[in-house]
Amino acid sequence: MAQIVPINTREDIFPQYLNTPIGNLIEYHNFNKHFTKSDKKYDHAEILIGMCMDNRKRLNIPEKFAYVIRTGAGNLRTSEFKVSYAIAVGGVRAIALIGHNNCGMANLKSKKQKFIDGLVEVGWNRRAAEDHFENLAPMFEIGNEMDFLITETNRLRLRYPKILVAPMMYQLEDNRLYLLENDQQVSQPSGQSA
Structure with a gap:
């Protein structure tokens, strides 16, 4: 299993992500890199961020x-057309x-009864x-958060072989982004250094 790597300084960002939208995302979020009127303004999106609908996270x-x-769970399998459109x-x-961490889509089977009872409580037939x-839980079940993240990134x-894709973890305890240890050896799209 991959290990998460804390990103506390710009130097901690993996080389393949420095000076890219991935690196900028980390700097904006983790380091509160300023984006005032005097800073760069964006005319269009530079990056697509896929993340969980969980209300405990804000970038x-x-x-x-x-x-x-x-x-x-940030599962983009059912959003493929939207991903393609953004690209x-x-x-x-x-x-x-x-x-x-602590994603509700992990181990969905353990939440089956609560899910069913919750729908029945608001008027559904059992x-x-x-x-x-x-019918739908298998499409959204992710198992383990880290394993799913690696599988979905791959x-x-x-x-999208020419697109830079970076797996990250958001830790709820400190509201920071982390990179994954084993991602440093992954080959990058043309024009990106590893």
Whole structure:
């Protein structure tokens, strides 16, 4: 399993991400890099950020810097057209896939009864609620947060080979972004140094 790497200074950012939208994202969020009127203004998004819909997370980024798709666990499998649109029409050349600890989409089977009971409480028929869970939970189950993040990053890198894709973890305890230890050896798209 990958280990998370704290990013406390600019020098901690992996070389393949320095001076890219990925590096800028880390600097904006972790280091409170200023984005005032005198700083660079963004005419269009430079990065696509895929992250969880969880309400405990908020990124510190400038206006117009990023497209942001928020889904359960940051799972972009069901948002493929939106990802392609951001790349093909929006012109982004970097994707930050941000997972987080204590994700509700991890180990969904353990939440099955609560899910069903919660829908029944708001008026669903119990059988319909059970079917709803059984039919859709497999699409959204991520298992372990880190394993899913690595798998989804690799899938996106294969699907969009010329796009820089960076897996990151957001730790809820300190609201900071982390990189993944084993990501330092991953080959990068043309024009990117490893």
